Amino acid sequence: MTKQTKQTLGLVFLQIFATLLVISFLLPTLWMISSSLKSSTEIFVVPIKWIPDNPRWQNYVDAFNMPGLPMWRFAWNTFIVVTISVLGTVVSSVMVAFSFARINWPGRSIMFGLMLATLMLPAIVTLIPRFIMFKDFGWINYTIPGLDLYFPWLPLVVPPWFAAGGFSIFLMYQFLRGIPDDLDEAAKMDGAGRIQILTQILLPLCKPVLATIVVFALIQYYNEFMEPLIYLSKLDSWVLALGIRAFNDTNVQNWELVFSASTVMLFPVLFLFIVAQRYFVQGITMTGFGGR
Amino acid sequence: MAKSKKTPWRDWAAGYFFASPFIIGMLVFVAYPIGYAFWLSFQKTDLDFGGLTTKFVGWDNFVKVFTDPTAKTALYNTAFYTVFAVPLQLVFSFSLALLLTQPIRFRDFYRAGFYLPIIVPAVASAVVWQRVFNPDYGILNDMIGWFGVPPQKWLFDKDLAKPAFIFMSLWQIGRQMVIFIAGLGNIPQSLLEAASIDGANGFQRIMKITLPLMTPLVFYNMVIAIINSFQIFTPALIMTDGGPENATLFSVLNIYREGFQFFNMGYASALAWELFVIVIGFTIAQFVISRRWVYYEE
Numbered sequence: 001m002t003k004q005t006k007q008t009l010g011l012v013f014l015q016i017f018a019t020l021l022v023i024s025f026l027l028p029t030l031w032m033i034s035s036s037l038k039s040s041t042e043i044f045v046v047p048i049k050w051i052p053d054n055p056r057w058q059n060y061v062d063a064f065n066m067p068g069l070p071m072w073r074f075a076w077n078t079f080i081v082v083t084i085s086v087l088g089t090v091v092s093s094v095m096v097a098f099s100f101a102r103i104n105w106p107g108r109s110i111m112f113g114l115m116l117a118t119l120m121l122p123a124i125v126t127l128i129p130r131f132i133m134f135k136d137f138g139w140i141n142y143t144i145p146g147l148d149l150y151f152p153w154l155p156l157v158v159p160p161w162f163a164a165g166g167f168s169i170f171l172m173y174q175f176l177r178g179i180p181d182d183l184d185e186a187a188k189m190d191g192a193g194r195i196q197i198l199t200q201i202l203l204p205l206c207k208p209v210l211a212t213i214v215v216f217a218l219i220q221y222y223n224e225f226m227e228p229l230i231y232l233s234k235l236d237s238w239v240l241a242l243g244i245r246a247f248n249d250t251n252v253q254n255w256e257l258v259f260s261a262s263t264v265m266l267f268p269v270l271f272l273f274i275v276a277q278r279y280f281v282q283g284i285t286m287t288g289f290g291g292r
Numbered sequence: 293m294a295k296s297k298k299t300p301w302r303d304w305a306a307g308y309f310f311a312s313p314f315i316i317g318m319l320v321f322v323a324y325p326i327g328y329a330f331w332l333s334f335q336k337t338d339l340d341f342g343g344l345t346t347k348f349v350g351w352d353n354f355v356k357v358f359t360d361p362t363a364k365t366a367l368y369n370t371a372f373y374t375v376f377a378v379p380l381q382l383v384f385s386f387s388l389a390l391l392l393t394q395p396i397r398f399r400d401f402y403r404a405g406f407y408l409p410i411i412v413p414a415v416a417s418a419v420v421w422q423r424v425f426n427p428d429y430g431i432l433n434d435m436i437g438w439f440g441v442p443p444q445k446w447l448f449d450k451d452l453a454k455p456a457f458i459f460m461s462l463w464q465i466g467r468q469m470v471i472f473i474a475g476l477g478n479i480p481q482s483l484l485e486a487a488s489i490d491g492a493n494g495f496q497r498i499m500k501i502t503l504p505l506m507t508p509l510v511f512y513n514m515v516i517a518i519i520n521s522f523q524i525f526t527p528a529l530i531m532t533d534g535g536p537e538n539a540t541l542f543s544v545l546n547i548y549r550e551g552f553q554f555f556n557m558g559y560a561s562a563l564a565w566e567l568f569v570i571v572i573g574f575t576i577a578q579f580v581i582s583r584r585w586v587y588y589e590e
Contacts, residue, residue: 015396021388022405024435025463029412031431032420044429092313104300105307115314118322120515120575122523124544125568128551128561129325129332132344162317169314194306223413225526230552241415245530248419255423262416273411277404280411284467285474 029266036060036260043255059260066247071261073236074243078222081153081239085221086214088161089168093213094206096163097172098198102184119166123226130155131230141234152237156227165220168213171283175209176202212283215276219269240265326568333562339555346558353562363563365538366546369454373542374521377458381517382510385465389472390498403473407466418530421460422447425531447532450539457527457540468513475509476502507586515578522571543567 030050035043037055064071099105100112134140139154163169179202187197203210225241232238238246247261273280308315333353335346357363388406392399409417424430425446433443446456479502487497503510525544528534534541534549547567551560 011394011396014391014394018391018396018402021391022402025409026405027431028417028420028424028463029408031424032416046429046434048431048434092317095310095312096314099307099310103303103307103310105304105311108307108311111311111315111318114318118318120519120571121322122519122544122564122568122571124523124525124547125329125564126322126325128547128557128564129328130321131552132332132557133325133328135343159317159321161313162321163314164317164321194310219411223415225415226548241413244413244415244419248422248530255429258419258423262413262419265413265416269411269413270408273404273408280407281403281470284470 032259032266033263035256036263038256040254040256056256059256060264063247063257063261063264066251066257068235069243069247069250070236071240071243071264074238074240075264077153077237078239078241081156081228082218082221084153084157085160086217088157089163089165089217090210090213092161092163093165093168093172094198094203094210096169097176098202100169100173101176102181103194115166115169119170127226127230134231140231141237150236152232152234155231156221156224160217160221165217168217171213171216172206172209175206179205208279208282211276212279215272215279216283218272222269329561329564332558333565335558337555337557339557344557349558353559354566356559357562357566362538362541363546366541366543367566369539369541370522370524370543372454373457373461373524374518376455377461377521378514378517380458380462381465381468382514384462385468385513386472386506386510388465388469389476390502392469392473393476403470406469409463410466414526415530417460417464418527421463421527422531425456447540448536450537453532453536453539457524457531460527461521461524468517471509471513472506475506479505504587508588511578511582511586515575518574518578519571522567522574 031048034050034052036059037057038049038052038059039054039056042049042052096115100108100115131140134155137154139152139158141152142154143150183201184197187201192200223241224239225245228239228242229245232242244258244261244265248258251257332346334348334350336349336352337347338345392402392406396402412420424432427433427443427445427448430446432446437443444452446452483501483505484497487501492500523544524542525548528540528542528545529548532540534545543563544567547560547563550556550563
């Protein structure tokens with residue numbers, strides 16, 4: 001056997017190996033999606049039928065019409081929480097990263113170090129005091145006075161406006177550092193103020209990194225489970241993550257419904273992943289963080 | 293330039309203004325809660341309709357942290373999980389990265405496939421894996437059956453429950469893999485070629501060149517993986533709720549129970565502080581030890 005054929009054979013072997021491995025990685029997700037379309041008896045057939053005989057779309061209708069578990073309500077709540085949180089993350093991380101990357105002020109390097117340290121802080125350490133603090137603020141099951149509007153999500157949506165996650169600041173900071181200072185200086189000569197430099201010169205150049213921040217923030221707040229679990233006590237205020245968990249606890253026998261509810265929750269992020277895949281990779285490689 | 297030199301306070305004011313979200317957030321949502329948690333850990337607390345009442349109890353909570361058998365079990369479980377999951381994750385994600393940097397076809401597809409599990413919402417993946425591990429109808433028993441392995445009880449078996457969690461964690465290594473792939477792309481081809489010419493085989497090239505050059509990223513992934521492993525919570529709450537026989541009662545789940553189900557918030561804060569100190573200690577220790585094995589280019 002020549003060296004050439006040996007190498008080709010090696011690559012063929014690797015190709016087959018990688019294919020088997022990636023299929024096994026995708027199996028749990030594929031199983032969930034396929035089972036979400038089965039009847040409640042078909043789901044327990046051994047060996048597994050990967051493609052159901054008659055896809056039961058009715059499962060999805062049933063999942064959304066569970067008595068006592070208003071999935072539409074949960075989806076709408078999730079939408080509100082995620083939208084406000086993502087917006088806050090973008091605004092605050094742009095501001096803070098701009099300050100870290102472009103302005104000199106006393107204490108800056110200490111603050112920067114603290115920001116990196118918060119990335120490693122276990123969430124559980126601040127969870128109990130935060131809960132007590134928000135309770136003292138009256139933010140648990142809060143109703144906006146005057147408007148009489150029930151808004152129990154303040155504990156979830158306010159911290160993002162105060163740069164709660166260091167990840168997006170760090171990402172933005174890394175990107176801003178890559179843009180030469182000459183641009184700012186030229187604009188300064190022309191009499192532009194800081195806000196103009198940020199919004200008109202730097203931000204247009206930051207579109208890719210902004211997209212990355214939005215994608216990661218979307219996933220993060222959408223997936224968040226522990227904080228909603230603690231802050232949202234009333235069923236009406238729940239987000240999807242809590243809904244799926246309750247769904248799982250109450251439908252021990254009806255796997256197909258649990259799977260269709262989970263598939264519904266997966267679908268938006270799956271879509272985002274397919275559309276914006278390169279931003280995921282970019283975000284991770286620029287900072288080393290992101291995801292879990 | 294001249295102007296800003298004359299009045300540095302203008303820079304300072306602008307700097308503080310733009311950094312204000314972080315500074316305020318840091319004080320209100322991080323520093324104050326950490327301090328408050330410390331204070332709480334010396335209190336006995338009761339939460340009722342009137343709000344939180346506290347009573348100073350000295351070191352009682354910390355004595356309980358070190359004597360309570362449940363807390364010890366939780367810490368043991370967490371340590372067990374971390375000790376096995378982290379090295380396996382690193383070896384596995386590094387091997388995947390090596391595989392996906394070989395000149396095979398459809399690499400982008402494979403990368404996306406291996407990355408996909410970490411975007412599946414934590415609750416959804418816990419719900420699915422709970423059923424993957426199901427002794428009667430789960431796909432895992434089906435698959436090991438192909439190799440002649442008898443069906444296992446997984447999450448219902450106190451000896452297999454923790455290994456099951458470790459196994460599941462290997463499904464979520466996309467982030468580590470992407471970091472390794474990026475690092476492998478930066479290794480100078482000339483070094484590998486030179487080693488080839490000197491007669492080094494593939495395995496030797498990996499051990500003598502690739503791995504030493506990748507140690508900074510191995511170290512980085514290890515630090516993050518350990519921090520994350522110490523905080524495992526969502527799958528434990530959903531898949532087993534700590535069972536069977538507390539085999540998957542991990543530290544954060546124990547803290548959650550004490551704080552939010554039994555409302556012993558003082559004791560729970562002491563437990564949280566213990567975990568905090570352990571995580572910091574491990575992180576610092578790793579940085580110190582890293583000087584011996586992590587290779588940094590001059």
